[in-house]
Amino acid sequence: MQKLQAIADLLTEVKTKKPLVHHLTNYVTVNDCANIVLALGGSPVMADDAAEVEEMVAIASALVLNIGTLNGRTIDSMFLAGKRANRLGIPVVLDPVGAGATTLRTATALRLVQEIELAVVRGNIAEITALAGGSAQTRGVDAAGPCADAPGIAAALAQKLGCVVAVTGAQDVVADGSRIGLIDNGHPILARVTGTGCMATSLVGCYAGVTRDYFRAAAAGIITMGLAGEKALAALAPDDGIGSFRVKLLDQIDRLTPEEFIQGGKYHEA
Amino acid sequence: MQKLQAIADLLTEVKTKKPLVHHLTNYVTVNDCANIVLALGGSPVMADDAAEVEEMVAIASALVLNIGTLNGRTIDSMFLAGKRANRLGIPVVLDPVGAGATTLRTATALRLVQEIELAVVRGNIAEITALAGGSAQTRGVDAAGPCADAPGIAAALAQKLGCVVAVTGAQDVVADGSRIGLIDNGHPILARVTGTGCMATSLVGCYAGVTRDYFRAAAAGIITMGLAGEKALAALAPDDGIGSFRVKLLDQIDRLTPEEFIQGGKYHEA
Amino acid sequence: MQKLQAIADLLTEVKTKKPLVHHLTNYVTVNDCANIVLALGGSPVMADDAAEVEEMVAIASALVLNIGTLNGRTIDSMFLAGKRANRLGIPVVLDPVGAGATTLRTATALRLVQEIELAVVRGNIAEITALAGGSAQTRGVDAAGPCADAPGIAAALAQKLGCVVAVTGAQDVVADGSRIGLIDNGHPILARVTGTGCMATSLVGCYAGVTRDYFRAAAAGIITMGLAGEKALAALAPDDGIGSFRVKLLDQIDRLTPEEFIQGGKYHEA
Numbered sequence: 001m002q003k004l005q006a007i008a009d010l011l012t013e014v015k016t017k018k019p020l021v022h023h024l025t026n027y028v029t030v031n032d033c034a035n036i037v038l039a040l041g042g043s044p045v046m047a048d049d050a051a052e053v054e055e056m057v058a059i060a061s062a063l064v065l066n067i068g069t070l071n072g073r074t075i076d077s078m079f080l081a082g083k084r085a086n087r088l089g090i091p092v093v094l095d096p097v098g099a100g101a102t103t104l105r106t107a108t109a110l111r112l113v114q115e116i117e118l119a120v121v122r123g124n125i126a127e128i129t130a131l132a133g134g135s136a137q138t139r140g141v142d143a144a145g146p147c148a149d150a151p152g153i154a155a156a157l158a159q160k161l162g163c164v165v166a167v168t169g170a171q172d173v174v175a176d177g178s179r180i181g182l183i184d185n186g187h188p189i190l191a192r193v194t195g196t197g198c199m200a201t202s203l204v205g206c207y208a209g210v211t212r213d214y215f216r217a218a219a220a221g222i223i224t225m226g227l228a229g230e231k232a233l234a235a236l237a238p239d240d241g242i243g244s245f246r247v248k249l250l251d252q253i254d255r256l257t258p259e260e261f262i263q264g265g266k267y268h269e270a
Numbered sequence: 271m272q273k274l275q276a277i278a279d280l281l282t283e284v285k286t287k288k289p290l291v292h293h294l295t296n297y298v299t300v301n302d303c304a305n306i307v308l309a310l311g312g313s314p315v316m317a318d319d320a321a322e323v324e325e326m327v328a329i330a331s332a333l334v335l336n337i338g339t340l341n342g343r344t345i346d347s348m349f350l351a352g353k354r355a356n357r358l359g360i361p362v363v364l365d366p367v368g369a370g371a372t373t374l375r376t377a378t379a380l381r382l383v384q385e386i387e388l389a390v391v392r393g394n395i396a397e398i399t400a401l402a403g404g405s406a407q408t409r410g411v412d413a414a415g416p417c418a419d420a421p422g423i424a425a426a427l428a429q430k431l432g433c434v435v436a437v438t439g440a441q442d443v444v445a446d447g448s449r450i451g452l453i454d455n456g457h458p459i460l461a462r463v464t465g466t467g468c469m470a471t472s473l474v475g476c477y478a479g480v481t482r483d484y485f486r487a488a489a490a491g492i493i494t495m496g497l498a499g500e501k502a503l504a505a506l507a508p509d510d511g512i513g514s515f516r517v518k519l520l521d522q523i524d525r526l527t528p529e530e531f532i533q534g535g536k537y538h539e540a
Numbered sequence: 541m542q543k544l545q546a547i548a549d550l551l552t553e554v555k556t557k558k559p560l561v562h563h564l565t566n567y568v569t570v571n572d573c574a575n576i577v578l579a580l581g582g583s584p585v586m587a588d589d590a591a592e593v594e595e596m597v598a599i600a601s602a603l604v605l606n607i608g609t610l611n612g613r614t615i616d617s618m619f620l621a622g623k624r625a626n627r628l629g630i631p632v633v634l635d636p637v638g639a640g641a642t643t644l645r646t647a648t649a650l651r652l653v654q655e656i657e658l659a660v661v662r663g664n665i666a667e668i669t670a671l672a673g674g675s676a677q678t679r680g681v682d683a684a685g686p687c688a689d690a691p692g693i694a695a696a697l698a699q700k701l702g703c704v705v706a707v708t709g710a711q712d713v714v715a716d717g718s719r720i721g722l723i724d725n726g727h728p729i730l731a732r733v734t735g736t737g738c739m740a741t742s743l744v745g746c747y748a749g750v751t752r753d754y755f756r757a758a759a760a761g762i763i764t765m766g767l768a769g770e771k772a773l774a775a776l777a778p779d780d781g782i783g784s785f786r787v788k789l790l791d792q793i794d795r796l797t798p799e800e801f802i803q804g805g806k807y808h809e810a
Contacts, residue, residue: 020680027297027567028304028316034568034734039782044734045638045680046568049611052644059641059680071319071343073611098315101329104322140290140315140329192524194304194314235779239505242309243520250783254732297567298574298586341589341613368585371599374592410560410585410599462794464574464584509775512579513790 001262003269008261010207010220015041019061019209021202024048024078026068026097029195032250033064033202039253040224042206048074053081061209063090065116066198067108068097068141075108082116091119091208091217095201098141099123100130113161119214121157122166122201122222125150132157142191143169151180151270166218168200174222176215183219184266185226187233193246200225203253223265228252230264271532273539278531280477280490285311289331289479291472294318294348296338296367299465302520303334303472309523310494312476318344323351331479333360335386336468337378338367338411345378352386361389361478361487365471368411369393370400383431389484391427392436392471392492395420402427412461413439421450421540436488438470444492446485453489454536455496457503463516470495473523489537497534498522541802543809548801550747550760555581559601559749561742564588564618566608566637569735572790573604573742579793580764582746588614593621601749603630605656606738607648608637608681615648622656631659631748631757635741638681639663640670653701659754661697662706662741662762665690672697682731683709691720691810706758708740714762716755723759724806725766727773733786740765743793759807767804768792 020043025033030046037044047056050073057063063085065078085092094116096109109131113121121131124143132153150167154175158165167173172183190196204221211217232248290313295303300316307314317326320343327333333355335348355362364386366379379401383391391401396408402423420437424445428435437443442453460466474491481487502518560583565573570586577584587596590613597603603625605618625632634656636649649671653661661671666678672693690707694715698705707713712723730736744761751757772788 018679022680026316028300030568031301031571031734035782035786038732038734043679043682045641046566046609047638047642048609049644051612052642055642055644056680069316069318072321098317101315102317102322102325104319104325139288139313140292140326142313192308194301194308239521239525241521241524242305243517243524246305246520247517247783247787250786251779251781254781254783255779296586298570301571339586339588342591368587371585372587372592372595374589374595409558409583410562410596412583462578464571464578509791509795511791511794512575513787513794516575516790517787 004262004265004267007216007220007223008258010211010216011258011261013210014206017210018043019206020045020059021062021064021205021209022047022057022060023064024074024081025064025066028068029198032195032199035250036199036253037202037206039250040203040206042209048077050077050080053077054084057081057085057090058088060090062205063092064202064205065092065112066095066097066201067105068198070108078112079115086117091214092116093120093201093205093208094118095198096121096123096127096131099127100138101140106130118161118163119208120164120166120204120218122168122204122218124197125167125169128153128157128165128167155180164214164218166222168197168222172222174215174218179215180270181219182268182270183222183226185223185230187229189233189245190229192242196225219267223267224253224256227261227264228256274532274535274537277486277490277493278528280481280486281528281531283480284476287480288313289476290315290329291332291334291475291479292317292327292330293334294323294344294351295334295336298338299468302465303468305520306469306523307472307476309520310473310476312479318347320347320350323347324354327351327355327360328358330360332475333362334472334475335362335382336365336367336471337375338468340378348382349385356387361484362386363390363471363475363478364388365468366391366393366397366401369397370408371410376400388431388433389478390434390436390474390488392474392488394467395437395439398423398427398435398437421445425450434484434488436492438467438492442492444485444488449485450540451489452538452540453492453496455493455500457499459503459515460499462512466495493535493537494523494526497531498526544802544805544807547756547760547763548798550751550756551798551801553750554746557750558583559746560585560599561602561604561745561749562587562597562600563604564593564614564621565604565606568608569738572735572739575790576739576793577742577746579790580743580746582749588617590617590620593617594624597621597625597630598628600630602745603632604742604745605632605652606635606637606741607645608738610648618652619655626657631754632656633660633741633745633748634658635738636661636663636667636671639667640678641680646670658701658703659748660704660706660744660758662708662744662758664737665707665709668693668697668705668707695720704754704758706762708737708762712762714755714758719755720810721759722808722810723762723766725763725770727769729773729785730769732782736765763805763807764793764796767801768796
C-alpha cells in the first residue's frame with residue numbers, strides 16, 4: 001500500500017512538471033502516443049531526422065525509442081538520440097516492437113540494448129524473450145501465448161542489462177536487479193486496440209521523466225494503462241465497441257486521479 | 271441468399287483463424303487500417319523496410335499493398351514483399367490509391383499489377399480506370415464522378431489481370447473473369463471520412479487470409495464496410511458528426527455478426 | 541460584424557467548391573488534418589515524394605507545408621511543391637512546427653519563407669518569433685509562455701515577408717502588411733490535444749483554396765477552430781475527457797454553419 005502510494009505520487013509529479021517526452025516511434029500509433037502523453041499531463045515531441053534528434057533530445061525529460069516501423073534512416077537516428085541522451089543523463093525507454101518476428105527487429109533491439117544505456121525496456125513476452133536471447137512464439141507484433149515464467153525472464157534480463165524490464169500480458173511484471181513487481185490491472189480488450197503497448201511505453205516515458213526511480217516509473221506507466229483500460233471498459237454503453245473503447249481510454253487517462261490510482265491499483269511485489 | 275450466406279461465413283472464419291495481415295501502407299490512414307483489422311478479428315502488422323518485408327510477409331496470411339503515400343524506398347519494399355508473397359502462395363491485395371492522379375502513382379500501380387500476381391485489386395472508379403489503361407476524372411485520391419459502366423470496366427480488368435477487381439462507389443462491383451457481384455450497401459457519408467477506402471481494402475485482406483476464394487473475400491470486405499457504415503450512421507445522435515461516425519464505424523465492425531451480415535447484406539450477381 | 545460576415549461567407553465557399561488541399565505534413569497528426577479538411581467540406585490529398593509532388597500540387601487549390609516531422613527527403617519535396625505552386629499561383633500555407641526548437645527546423649522554416657512565396661504562415665508565438673529572427677521560449681513544439689506583443693511581432697513579420705501571418709495563442713492574431721485581426725475564440729483545452737495547431741493550418745489551407753483574400757482565409761480558419769473547440773467543450777458529458785473532446789471537435793467542424801460562425805465568432809480589428 002505504501003509502495004502503491006509512492007507509485008501514485010508520480011502522477012502528481014507528471015501533472016506538475018509536464019515532462020517533455022521525445023519519441024522516435026512508428027507511424028502506426030504515433031498519434032495515440034502523442035495524445036496519451038498529453039492526457040497524462042506531459043508534453044510529447046516527435047522528431048526522427050539524424051540532423052535534429054540530438055538537439056531535440058537535449059531539451060527533453062525522457063526519450064522513447066519504439067521500433068514499430070523502423071527503417072535504415074530512423075535506426076541511425078535512434079542511436080544518435082540514445083547516445084546523446086546517455087551523455088546528458090536523460091532516461092531512455094525502449095519498446096522493442098516485433099523483436100523476434102524479423103531479423104532486422106531482433107538485431108536492432110539487441111544492438112540498442114547493447115549500445116544504449118536504458119532506463120526501461122517494455123515489451124510483450126515474445127519481445128522480451130527475444131531480447132533475452134531465447135525464442136518465443138510471436139505473431140507479427142503480438143505475443144502468441146502466455147508464458148509460465150515471465151517474472152523469471154524479466155528479472156534475468158533486468159540483471160543482465162542493468163535496467164528495468166517490464167513485461168505486459170495477462171499479469172504484468174516489472175523487474176530490476178533486485179525487485180519484482182506484479183500488476184493485475186488491465187483487461188484483454190486492451191489487446192484489441194492497436195498501440196496499447198506503445199501507449200503504455202509512452203506513459204512509462206512520461207513517468208521516467210519525473211523521477212530517477214525507473215522501477216517505480218515503469219510500474220506507474222503500466223498500472224495507469226491497466227486502470228484506464230478497466231475504467232474505459234466500465235464506461236462503455238451496450239452498443240459500443242472498440243472504437244468507443246479507444247476514445248474512452250484517452251478520457252480515463254485524462255481524468256485519472258492519484259486517489260483512484262491508489263484505490264484501483266493492483267500491485268504487489270513478489 | 272445462399273451466396274450471401276457463403277460470404278457471411280467468412281466472418282466466422284476470420285474470428286476463428288485471426289489472420290495476420292501484413293500491410294505496406296500509407297501513413298495517413300495506417301492506424302485506422304490496423305484498428306479495423308483488429309475490430310474484424312484479424313491481426314495487423316505494418317513493416318515497410320526492404321530489410322524485413324520478405325521475412326515479415328512469410329509469416330502472414332495476406333499482404334496488403336496500399337500506395338497512398340508511396341516513395342522510392344517503400345515502392346521497392348512493395349515489390350520485394352509482393353514477390354515473396356507470390357512465391358509462398360500468400361494472397362496479395364492492392365489498393366492503387368490515387369492511380370490516375372500522378373504519373374508516379376499510375377506507373378507504380380501498373381508495374382505492381384504486371385509484376386505481382388494479385389488476389390484482389392480494390393479501388394474507386396478513377397483508380398480502376400487508370401489501371402485499365404483509360405483515363406477518368408480524379409481529384410487527388412477521390413473519384414470525381416459516377417461511372418456508367420463500372421461492372422464492365424471491372425470485369426474487363428479482372429479478365430486481363432486474372433484476379434478479382436473490386437470497384438467501390440455508389441454501387442460496389444466485384445468481378446473476376448466470370449462472375450460480377452453487385453453490392454448496394456453503404457452510404458455517401460463514408461466518403462466524408464478519410465481512409466474508408468483503405469480500410470475496406472484491409473478488410474478484404476483479412477478475408478483473403480482465410481479463403482482461397484478471393485471473389486468471395488472481396489465481396490465480404492466490401493459488404494462489411496458498407497453495412498458497418500449504415501449501422502454507424504443509424505447509431506448517430508442528433509448532435510453527432512463525422513468524428514462520432516468514425517468511432518462508431520469501428521464499433522460496428524467490432525460488433526458485426528454473421529446473422530446481421532446476412533440480414534443486412536445487399537448482394538446480387540449480375 | 542460586416543467583416544465577420546465576409547469571413548463566414550468563406551465557409552459556404554468551401555462547402556460549394558470543395559477545394560483540393562495538397563499536404564506535405566508530419567506523420568503525427570496527418571490523419572486528423574485529412575479528416576478536418578473533409579469535415580469542413582474540402583478534399584485532402586497527401587503526397588510527399590519528389591517524383592510526384594509537383595504534379596499533385598498542380599491539380600490542388602492550395603498547398604499546406606507542415607514541418608512537424610521533417611527529414612531530408614521531405615524537405616526537398618516541400619521546396620519542389622512550393623515552387624511549382626508559386627509558378628501556378630496556388631496559395632501556399634506554412635506551419636513552421638517546432639521552429640526555434642532545433643536548428644534544422646529553424647533553418648528549414650527560414651529557407652521556406654525566403655524561397656517560397658507564401659500566402660499564410662500560421663504558428664504559435666515561439667515559432668513565429670523564431671521566423672522573425674528572435675528567440676522565444678519553446679518546449680519542443682509548444683510555446684512555453686504568453687507573449688506581450690504577439691500583434692506587433694505578427695505585423696512586423698507580415699510586412700517583412702509580404703504575406704499573412706497568424707499567431708495562435710490565448711488571443712489569436714492575424715496580420716498582413718496593413719491590418720491586424722484579433723480573435724478571442726477557443727479554449728485552453730485545445731492545447732491538450734495533439735495537432736490542433738496543424739489542424740488549424742489545414743483549415744486555413746481549405747479557406748485559402750477558395751479566395752485570394754488570404755487575410756480573410758487565415759481568420760476564417762482560426763475562428764473555425766476556436767469556435768469548434770468551444771462547441772466541442774460545451775458538448776462534453778461529465779465523464780468525458782480529451783478523447784471525447786477530440787471526436788466532438790471533428791463533429792463540430794462538420795456541423796458548423798455560417799450562421800453559427802457569425803453568432804459565435806469573436807473577431808475585431810485592432
